[in-house]
């Protein structure tokens with residue numbers, strides 16, 4: 001059977017891996033972060049079938065990881081920066097593969113205000129809540145952004161005992177149930193403003209807004225996400241290279257949801273299996 005590289009072990013990559021191993025393929029997974037991917041940021045996931053009443057993103061990520069690790073025991077912990085086309089397939093970090101399923105998901109965009117990097121370096125500004133353990137003791141948090149992900153993270157921080165200030169430039173928007181919960185939560189306040197500057201003062205991150213400044217223990221930036229694409233050498237996506245598939249948020253844009261990523265992962269694994277059988 002074929003030798004397949006799966007890049008990224010979020011929901012899409014984990015689902016693709018399970019399906020490929022079940023089909024008898026030799027799978028190598030590359031993951032540069034935490035197995036489970038972006039799902040670690042999700043508070044309550046209400047729309048993943050099989051969990052009436054919802055399940056936390058963390059719990060679902062752990063269950064998926066346990067399932068995935070039942071099928072694979074060797075993950076290369078490394079970032080894949082480029083994928084090279086060879087005569088027989090693809091080469092990644094010096095290893096040869098018959099096919100590749102790219103499941104790299106998305107990365108958070110920067111907010112772009114002066115001082116953002118200073119706050120990040122001081123570990124008071126983050127682009128998600130994956131590593132929640134880092135801010136034990138934080139009481140006052142700011143979330144920059146007014147979309148669905150920012151509200152979901154705000155509710156997670158409230159759950160962890162924090163007061164949250166939402167700083168948003170336009171009307172908050174998101175799925176009705178989440179919007180109502182966030183807007184009605186007494187621990188969340190809302191400021192429609194730009195962030196003009198950020199700086200550290202003692203152990204506080206100071207954000208300068210349009211009309212005043214506020215101090216925070218923690219700042220989360222949630223102003224949107226963009227697809228992660230390694231460099232392609234010797235091929236491009238327009239040429240529809242055989243044996244190369246993309247699954248999940250990396251290709252879905254605004255339709256990024258866990259169930260879709262899982263479905264994509266299984267679908268691309270089945271397409272890969274069909275491709276390899278036809279080839280041989």
Ligand SMILES: Cc1cc2nc3c(=O)[nH]c(=O)nc-3n(C[C@H](O)[C@H](O)[C@H](O)COP(=O)(O)OP(=O)(O)OC[C@H]3O[C@@H](n4cnc5c(N)ncnc54)[C@H](O)[C@@H]3O)c2cc1C
Pocket residue numbers: 007008009010011012013030031032033034035036037038039040041042043044045046047048078079080081103104105106148149150152153228230247248249250256257258259261
């Ligand atoms: C705050 C928040 C709340 C959410 N709530 C919900 C919800 O309620 N319901 C829902 O269905 N979905 C929700 N989502 C969306 C859900 O998390 C994503 O749709 C899902 O995680 C996408 O899976 P994926 O595998 O495509 O990508 P990801 O989960 O992003 O996984 C990609 C993986 O690839 C790895 N990777 C990336 N680049 C490389 C590289 N170059 N080399 C090696 N590894 C790499 C990353 O480390 C990551 O582990 C939420 C997301 C956020 C941020």
